[in-house]
Amino acid sequence: MKPSIPKGTRDFSPTEVANRSYIMNAIKTTFETFGFQPIETPSFENSATLMGKYGEEGDRLIFKILNSGDYLAKADTTLLSEKDSLKLTAQISEKALRYDLTVPFARYVVQHQNEITFPFKRYQVQPVWRADRPQRGRFREFFQCDADVVGSSSLFQEVEFIQLYDTVFTKLGLVGTVIKINNRKILSGIAEVIGAQDKLIDFTVALDKLDKIGTAGVVKEMLSKGITEEAIEKVQPLFDFSGTNLDKLSSLERMLETSEEGIKGVEELRFVINTVAQLGLDTADLEVDVTLARGLNYYTGAIFEVAAPKSVAMGSIGGGGRYDDLTGIFGLKEVSGVGVSFGLDRIYLVLEELGLFKVVDLPTPKVVFLNFDAASDILKMKAIKALRTQGVKSEFYPDLGTSNKQQKRQWKYVASRGIAFVVSEVFDGNFTLKDMLTGAQEAVSLAVLIEKLK
Structure with missing residues (x-):
């Protein structure tokens, strides 16, 4: 059978892993600069934790895990015969694989509420899974890089997240990103004004697809939802x-003058826009987008979505928003939160397309000890142990090479890995050290060898 991997998943080469680490390190260091602390949660949760939190569309994309053993033994035979999936x-x-990091985080906060100091600022960099249709920039297994604050209703948190986005993308050299912002209260107000309060979810889910399916597509979906x-x-x-x-906010204010909730959303948005304008952004633009809805039901205030520079055809590379009672679904009421997520995999594709990756040094030993003479193996291994104790990356070529062909293979290995120094032999207690850049070669004691390579 020809080996393969499931659709929507990928293997990563050493260079790709190094580039992904470069992105993650830029994000993690910025998270910590802004005062966030790391946590981790399990890759799978109880189904009851996840189901019903993402809307009907989201629930369909959750990967379910079959129970252990004979999972059909206790299944209702009627449901089996009716194929009621x-x-x-x-x-x-x-149980099910986690769909995102936010709902597991809400569960974490409720479970550990007595150990947490509020407001609690956490970040999390872990993989998530969605049974989505794979396409460019959309995978079934991908990493999210999340930061959230719970226990604070201050709008300064929204301001900080906009600055955080700007800081990360500036650090990555990604100029021209657009941070789109809206407020779910505004969307609720619009639904109220047009008499469609009972269709709020259908309305916002359809509106959120405007950039993908166009006005005609959105109108068709809204009509189909009643x-x-x-x-x-x-x-x-x-x-x-x-x-x-500010023009958009003024227009919204006029449109929503009969909706108390809608007006509150406009006021919240105006505070964030004005505060960010006073503080300034380095490379990103901030744009009010009234069609931005994001299909997740738990947002109650500000909504964020980050678009890549216009020169790159890519969906959003980040998003988030405020959720006033996400922990309430697990029994902890009135704990407001706000958070954002970075789409690592899409950011990777954008940086790659724009040629913005710096030359990343792959993990490489500084010195390789070649294996031409079995009698000196222990001496070489002792020297390697001493070098590693001093923090020098060292490696021993494991296969003995006595013929010219075998020895050439070892030198080829050194060249292909870009090794800086080679110890080829040990004679009379001295090590033959070769500088691969200059070609200079000398016999040195162990003490001198350590000193040179440190």
């Missing part, structure tokens, strides 16, 4: 909103 799943699968033509006519101006951020 939705009801049957609950009987044969009690939103009236009259309501869609009232919301039509949103499909082509223009002007400065």
Whole structure:
């Protein structure tokens, strides 16, 4: 059988791993600069923890894990014969791979609330899984790099996250990113004004697809969800909103004058926009996007989405928002939170396309001890142990080479790995050290060898 991997997953070469580490390190160091602490959660959770938190569309994309053993033994035979997969799943699968890092984080906060000092600022860099249709920039297994603050309702947190995005992308040399911002209260207000409060989720999910399926596609989806033509006519101006951020806020204020919640959303957005304007951004632009909804049901305030520079055809490379009661689903009420996520895999593709990766040094030994004479193996291994104790990356070529062909293979290995120094033999207690850059060669004692390589 020809070996393969599942669709939507990837293998990573040493260079790709090094480049991904470069991105993750830039993100992690910025998280810590902003005061966030790392945590980790399990790769899979109880299904009850995840299901019902992402809306109908999100729930369908959760990977379910079959129960151990004979998972059909306790299944309802009627459901089996009727092939009722939705009801049957609950009987044969009690766990699922995590869909994102935010819901597991909410579970973590509730479980560990007595150990946490609020406001709690956490970051998390771990893989997540979604049973999505694979395409460029969209994978079934991918890393999220999240930062969240829980226990604070201050809008300064939103301001800080915008600065955090700007700092990371500036550090990566990614100029021209656009941080789009909206507020779910504004969307709720619009739904209220057009008389579609009972269709808020359907309305926002459809609106969020404007950049993907266009106005006609959004209108068609809204109609299919039972939103009236009259309501869609009232919301039509949103499909082509223009002007400065403050112009857009003024227009929204007029549109939402009869909605208390909508006006509150405008006021929150205005505070964030004005504060960021006073502080300034280095390389990113901040843009009010009233069609931005994000399909996750738990957002209640600000919503973020980061677009790559226009020269790159790529979906969002980051996103997030405020959730006023996410922990409430696990029994801990009135704990407001706000967080953002970086799409590591998409950021990688953008940096690659724009040629922004710096030359990354792969992990390479500084010195390799060749293996031409078995009698000196122990001396070489003792020297390697001494060098490693001093922090010198050292390696022993394991296979003995007595013929010319075998020895050439060892030298070829040195050249292909880009090794700086080679010890080829040990004679009378001295080590023959060769500088591969200059070609200079000398016999040195162990003490001198350590001193030179340190």
